[in-house]
Amino acid sequence: MSKADELIGAALEALAREDEAAFDSAAAFLADRDDADRVLVEVVTRAVSGLWRNGWQPADVVRITVRRLSDWHGRAAADLIAWEMRAYAPATVDERWRDQLAELEASVWWTGGYLAARQARDGGGRLVTVSGVLELLGLLTGLPQLESLSPPPGAARRTVPARSHTVSEKTLARVRALLAKAESTTYGAEAETFTSAAQSLMAKYSIDAAMLDAQPGGGEGPAAIRVGIDAPYEQTKAVLLAVIAEANGCRVIWSQELGFATVLGFWADLSWVEMLFTSLLVQAQTALVNTGTRKHGTGRSRNKTFRQSFLSAFASRIGERLAEATAATVSQESASRGTDLVPVLAAREQQVEHAVERMFPNLVSRAVRTAWDREGWAAGHTAADQASLRTRDR
Template identity: 45%
Template sequence: MSSTDHSSPSDDPSDSPSGDSSGDSSGTVERAFRAALYDTADATLDTGASLLAADRSADAELVRRGAEFVATAWRRGWQPADLVRLVRRELDDVHVALVTELIRTQARDDRPRGRRWAAQLAELSADTPPAPATDRFSHATTVLELYRLLLRLPTLEPLQEPEPHRQARPGSHSRMLTRIRALLAKAEATGFPQEAEALTAKAQELMARHSVDEALLDAQAPAPDAPGACRIGVEPPYEQAKAVLLDAVADANHCRAVWNEPFAFSTVVGFEADLEAVELLYTSLLVQAQSAMAKAEAAQRAGGRRRTKTFRQSFLAAYAHRIGTRLGEVTAAAETQVTEELLPVLASRVVAVTAATDRMFPETVSTRLRGVTDEAGWTEGAEAADRARMRSRPRLP
């Protein structure tokens, strides 16, 4: 697990979207931006909001400029889910609704960007309610607060979503994902640890088979696919332990994960089928871990012991550590199952993923878990990991 340093954006107004100030509406927007966007004082924010609130003719120009800010974020390597996640963490729900609407507006004039991008847009449309009605001054204040944040976005590593060079077997991919999602959903919903373990193990077995099938098909293609990358949110609280868990799941599925702590996500690099497995499995394990932690806390309280943040941090850290250990053991045991034909195929994919990661992140640093001091939390977390995971997973390296 690693974190990386990112370059800071320029605060020079010339680096931000600019409009024609010859008209009255664009002139109002320019004056409001000069007052509010390049200074963080509340007084200047009020000045800019007052200018915008007083000029209804500036509304369309303000939306257009917001869409330009969004387009600039895409050029800096951000994606829709990244942007919404940051706004949700730094600002309020009303800002989330506003940036979501701006993303939708910008998308109408944007170029096609791949399956993952389209899925993020669809999820935004389904999950985000519209912004509530408010007075013009409050709305203008909200807009300027959001634009301040968008203006100062740093540049992220661009994510490539390579187009596959071969056609998947008709319907096989979607059917497999449907089965895996159904198994993991049942594992998350059941109150019986043994049943959750069996369901999760079966899901992993399907993932393993699908991954190997994809590797063999790719090796036979005239132009093999290249690794891609995706970002997965690693949200506070206890984000360090969550990043360790994601790192363990990524490693077991032939992927590499690099954690960006300041912006609460990890970038996972790997081949498409493996990236999907990581997303599904990490999400499910996190749900199972949180459910197990809630039960452990209830048991501790029933015994008269008050549980704290330290208990929860230690619980999740132990859970992640134990998951990583067991995954490593299973991977080592599965190496003996690899055929002579399959070894060079999988080895070449490991090399490709490592090379892609090194290109994207030439400089990374390791980090250590903090705040893991509660013995009861560690013990409970390790036991929960044992219940959640894989008794006999036929995972190939």
């Protein structure tokens, strides 16, 4: 073991003990060494590789880093993830990983040593940079094992034979473009036109996918994604995600301490759950801001209980509206197709339930308890009635 390795180990031990003086001393000695850049990056790279084997994905790592440390540490994590990913042939990296890397803008943008390049970009001191990467390393080495959602990089990707009547990328691109126009326009009539067109395309896609997968040898089983849930009011946001998922034949497992929820379902539904959650969360937050502040008769603020009640009521009413919309659409589609879709969709949801049991065999459910405010509940219920569900009127 080199001296640099010993200093890194000492710094990690100091972090675990929350001994700031010992950590600062180890970091200072490490920063003075010529081999610090090479050795520290190598150690972080090995830690990242270990996370892939433990079920983590790039977006998960950056999310937890920003949540527990800072935006700077998140940028450093994205950089070093990009560095680690150079070791894999593109054909052995799952497409979802590549999408995450693109969204994170993770790239090897530097030449030479990373610490020197990071220091030059930030305009900070070398000790600050070394200390920051050591803090990142301390976090990465202490993360728990997660459920595996996809093959880790380096594993051969499983290919699925193309089916002629699945929706083409061209059609999906049209849907995304329609939704983008609906979100950008300030005219309600235009938004209605765009979202209705997108809904028509995607509703057909979802039903077609369910019918296709029901055929012998058709389709893959349920999959899973992770959706970040940020403070404040994480619990009520998790409830909103859960009711959206349930109305779309998916299930949600919330990992509160890690800041995300795992959503299980079929690919035809998962992307829509995430999209609809984002859209409705924005609408809820906008409506919440417009309600202004609330105070008790004594003048003391009651914003927290008001907002929690608002979001709880919003989620409850949205769940009811989505369930009603789903039931109506299934009835209409069954009539138009001359086929009862209820058994097909029920079997599909049963597959999702089995996937939950396999992935989370020790799952424990807990009751949701939030502070309650009568006015906040009424306002949230009203906002949910006014919220647009046009992103996915099933």
